[in-house]
Amino acid sequence: FLRRSCRNRRTGWRNVPSDTVNSHQDQALSSTVFLLRSFGPTAFLLKEDGETANFKVCLGERHTCTCPTFAREQQPCKHICWLLLRKFRLPREHQYAFQPGLSERQLLEVLQGSHQAKTSAAGTPHQSLPGQETGVICRKEIQNQDVCPICLEGLLQKKQPVCYCRYGCGNSVHISCMKVWADHQGLSVGQEMLRCPLCRESFSSLQLLQEQAKNAARLFTAAERERADRHLGAVCCSCRAGPVTGTCYRCSLCSSLYLCETCVKKGSHSQHPLASRTTRKEEWTPVTEGSTLDPEPRDGSAPAEPPADFVLERVPVAKVRRGSRLLDEGMQCRICLRGFGQGQQLRTLPCQHKFHMDCVDQILLRSRSCPLDGYIIYCQRPTDRKKSSPEVTSLQHQEDDLKHLFVPGTALLAQSTKPSPARHAPNS
Structure with missing residues (x-):
């Protein structure tokens, strides 16, 4: 001691x-x-x-x-x-x-691991796969606490495509990490079997891993490679420049209205408090009090926010059909990390990411942006506000109703669009 x-x-x-x-x-x-x-x-x-x-x-x-x-x-x-x-x-x-x-x-x-909280050791069920190959076990269902055994990052948190141990434990591993693991083992022939980094049993063939890596590469879009300070999908409602680059501002009351830093300094949309962020993955933070970018709210009401379903209507829905490339090995939804099945419905976002409709709908209702690259699905523009404002719509309905009313001395004036000619004016 x-x-x-x-x-x-x-x-x-x-x-x-x-x-x-x-x-x-x-x-x-x-x-x-x-x-x-x-x-x-x-x-x-x-x-x-x-x-x-x-x-x-x-x-x-x-x-x-x-x-x-x-x-x-x-x-x-x-x-x-x-x-x-x-x-x-x-x-x-x-x-x-x-x-x-x-x-x-x-x-x-x-x-x-005495510093960690003790959790129940109950086993998790394995995910059954249609058309399971003989001798291949089912994949374990991925839980929130599951991590990749090679990079040790959360599987559901990192949202990277995964493969799984087909002949041993059934646990999932990032495809990119498994490729690094295969390169370290020095395998060159496609039919050689990889060893699982967890159970040390046969994982899969090198040929299958290479096919999965090739197909999974199609799941990554150009929007993910964009600079972090380019706020994809955000168009300045004042100068209409887009996407907004650098510091992006969002109205705290009409949250679908975005501004660039130049227009904010000029005083655009100064009647409402603003929030800002520098990169797409940052949280929105309110502009500090006392700053020139945070004037006191003046008169005027916030533009009406469109209903939540209005955002979903702008994202098309498709059904996975027989022979689709989405059924290939390695193609999967990057939210739940499960493969696409024939007949399932999916949504394709403007950034070309594809997700199960059930997985992405709740995310779009909360954040209105892609969970992978932060692409903003709906950005309110001046024309959008006029179309979607319930106040304007109600006024239009009132005008339409008044046209059908007959009030002595007014209905005839409303119907006449041309001035009546003078009584003794010659015909021309």
């Missing part, structure tokens, strides 16, 4: 993370890292997305990593932080998450 205490003192126990480790934790949570191999319970081979080099990380009384950052700083790098935060699910504020090393007892607690 005394010897362990001395070792812990040598590594330097910390009560709060340093700024450097805090920065590495941020990098770890925002990076995609692949777990390629495990050398026992505390040693791992990692590879970062977009990098060619692999790094070996060992957890112990002194954490080590073979990356240049750790060799230079001798502090937990982003690969060590990634293992602790992603692999072992330590909260970043947990004391074990930012230490330069851990004792045997502390490592055992991390390996056993």
Whole structure:
């Protein structure tokens, strides 16, 4: 016990993370890292997305990593932080998450997951697939807490196409991660079988994985590759420039009305408070009080918001027919991560993403934008407001009703559109 205490003192126990480790934790949570191999319970081979080099990380009384950052700083790098935060699910504020090393007892607690809330170990049912191949098991239903065993990111949260272990455990893995795993195993012949990173049983053939990766690539559209500061689908209601680039503003009362920064500075739509965001994936934040961009509301009412079903009417519905390419291996809805079935109804958004109608409808009713790239489905323009305003519609109905009324001395005047000629005027 005394010897362990001395070792812990040598590594330097910390009560709060340093700024450097805090920065590495941020990098770890925002990076995609692949777990390629495990050398026992505390040693791992990692590879970062977009990098060619692999790094070996060992957890112990002194954490080590073979990356240049750790060799230079001798502090937990982003690969060590990634293992602790992603692999072992330590909260970043947990004391074990930012230490330069851990004792045997502390490592055992991390390996056993004693810091995590205990959940029921009841098995989940497997998803039955039509036309199941002989010898192939059904896929397990994906739950909210399920993660990819290679990148350790949530499957339903990341919304990337998945494949599953067909001859072993039935668990799902990102297709892109499984391709990295296959490249690391050095397989070249298409009929060779891949090993599951979880159960180590036969996963699928390399040929099938390559077919799934080729088909899944069609699920990614050009809108996902657009710059994050281009607010796709948002058209400025003042200058009508679109899509709005840079800081985008939205009226807090008529939430389908968007403005660019230039028009806001000119005072456009200054009668209502505004909210802003810089990138498509950010949340809308109210403009700070006292700013020149947040004037006090003046007289005037908010333009009427269209009903929720009005947005769904603008997104076409189609039915999956026999022979459709959506039935190919790897093609799937990127919300529920299930394949498309013959006869199912789907919606195609303006950004060309396709989803099950049941999956995307509730999202469109809440946010009115694509859940993958943030493309705004409905943007209110001046002409739209005139057409969709119930006040204007009711006035039109009132005028139509008045035309059918007969009031002495007024109905005849209303019907006559041309001035009557003078009594003694000559005919021309």
